[in-house]
Amino acid sequence: MKIVFINDRKGESRTRTLAINGWAKVLLSLCVLGMPVSAGMLLGAQLGAGGFGLMLEDSVDSLKEELAEQREAVAQGREEARRQVEALSLKLAEMQARLMRLDALGERLTAIADLDDGEFDFTTAPAVGGPDTGEGEALDSEDLHRLFTELDARIENREQQLSVLESLLADRQLREQSTVSGRPVETGYVSSDFGYRTDPFTGRRTWHNGVDFPGKPGTEVVAVATGVVTWSGDYQGYGNLVEINHGEGFITRYAHNEDNKVKVGDLVEKGQVIAAMGSTGRSTGTHVHFEVYKNGRAVDPYTYIHSTLR
Numbered sequence: 001m002k003i004v005f006i007n008d009r010k011g012e013s014r015t016r017t018l019a020i021n022g023w024a025k026v027l028l029s030l031c032v033l034g035m036p037v038s039a040g041m042l043l044g045a046q047l048g049a050g051g052f053g054l055m056l057e058d059s060v061d062s063l064k065e066e067l068a069e070q071r072e073a074v075a076q077g078r079e080e081a082r083r084q085v086e087a088l089s090l091k092l093a094e095m096q097a098r099l100m101r102l103d104a105l106g107e108r109l110t111a112i113a114d115l116d117d118g119e120f121d122f123t124t125a126p127a128v129g130g131p132d133t134g135e136g137e138a139l140d141s142e143d144l145h146r147l148f149t150e151l152d153a154r155i156e157n158r159e160q161q162l163s164v165l166e167s168l169l170a171d172r173q174l175r176e177q178s179t180v181s182g183r184p185v186e187t188g189y190v191s192s193d194f195g196y197r198t199d200p201f202t203g204r205r206t207w208h209n210g211v212d213f214p215g216k217p218g219t220e221v222v223a224v225a226t227g228v229v230t231w232s233g234d235y236q237g238y239g240n241l242v243e244i245n246h247g248e249g250f251i252t253r254y255a256h257n258e259d260n261k262v263k264v265g266d267l268v269e270k271g272q273v274i275a276a277m278g279s280t281g282r283s284t285g286t287h288v289h290f291e292v293y294k295n296g297r298a299v300d301p302y303t304y305i306h307s308t309l310r
Contacts, residue, residue, distance in 0.1 A: 091148055098155050180225045180250050180304045182270075184290045185277070188213040191287060194300040200284050209298040210253070210291035211305075217286050219277035221254050224304070229266045229274075238289065239281020242274050249296075255289035256281050 192212040199206040223244055230251070231243035238255035242262060245251050258278025262268055279286045292301045 088144070088148075091152075095148075095151065095155065098159065102155070102159060180246055180252060180292060182224045183213070183305055184221050184224055184252075184254055184288055185213045185215060185219060186222075188215045188219075194298075194302065201282070210255075210289050211301050212287045212289050214285065214287040215277050217258055217276075217278060219286075219288075220273045221257060221275040221277055221288050223268045223270060223272050223274050224252055225250070226270050227252075227268060229262045229264050229268060232260045232263050232266075234281070237282035239283060240275070240278065241281075244268060244274070249294055251293040253289075253291040253293070255291070256283045256287060258286075 190211050191214045192208060194208060194211050196205055197208045198204070221242075225244075225246045227244040227246035227250075229242065230245045231241055233240065235241040235243075235255075238253070240255070240257040240260050242254045242257065242260050243251060244254075254275055256277075256279055257275035258280065259276040260274070261276070262274045268274055275288075277286055277288050283289075290301050292299050292304055
């Protein structure tokens with residue numbers, strides 16, 4: 001291999017020829033070809049190093065943004081779950097309060113209706129049961145919402161029904177309490193009937209406005225109906241007298257008492273003790289003289305002693 005050098009100076013061209021053997025050719029080829037390759041590799045390495053850094057920074061930024069979005073999504077999920085739990089807790093508290101009211105109302109109705117003990121026990125959960133079929137699935141939020149809605153509607157319906165029933169039973173109880181019926185003493189027989197009789201003091205045939213129940217001194221005398229006391233004290237030949245107005249034109253009188261337990265203006269209930277049996281006034285012995293007035297006229301107490309509310 002020969003290399004020709006040309007020198008052009010001052011219009012004169014001179015040439016020189018350099019002969020290169022095999023090893024020199026190899027070295028020269030390596031130098032000529034290696035320089036651009038090395039330069040390219042160096043440049044590529046430099047460019048590559050800078051590009052990789054940029055790519056790495058971009059990836060890190062992307063990961064940071066994605067992580068921030070995930071954190072925000074988790075926070076929103078937690079907040080939504082918290083709100084749902086709070087809403088369910090409030091709903092449960094409201095339903096528990098309403099159920100407690102229903103229990104109280106049920107117990108009151110049981111007492112008003114005079115149901116047997118244990119027939120309706122509102123202090124314990126109702127007994128339920130059945131075999132396990134192995135079927136079923138967990139409830140999701142929509143199922144829970146639907147379940148709460150159904151329970152709310154059922155509770156409201158029961159509340160309305162029980163309220164109506166309570167009003168009816170209370171009205172019936174009020175009528176029972178205010179209706180004149182029963183005896184003014186727990187035990188004892190009638191010693192003198194309503195109507196004409198022989199007067200024990202004069203022996204003449206006279207009118208007797210009530211019935212007499214004899215007994216021991218101090219025997220409890222009770223009201224035969226709910227009402228307001230309109231007289232409590234000595235009255236003519238009645239001795240110590242208790243008079244009660246029951247409304248709807250009915251008045252009852254309890255006479256010859258040893259001691260009156262109520263005073264004028266007192267509201268007394270059916271069965272309440274109002275006096276102790278005695279023998280005050282025009283009396284031959286310990287007894288209670290019982291009278292019933294309807295619209296200002298004395299009527300036979302027997303009609304009300306043996307009557308029951310239909």
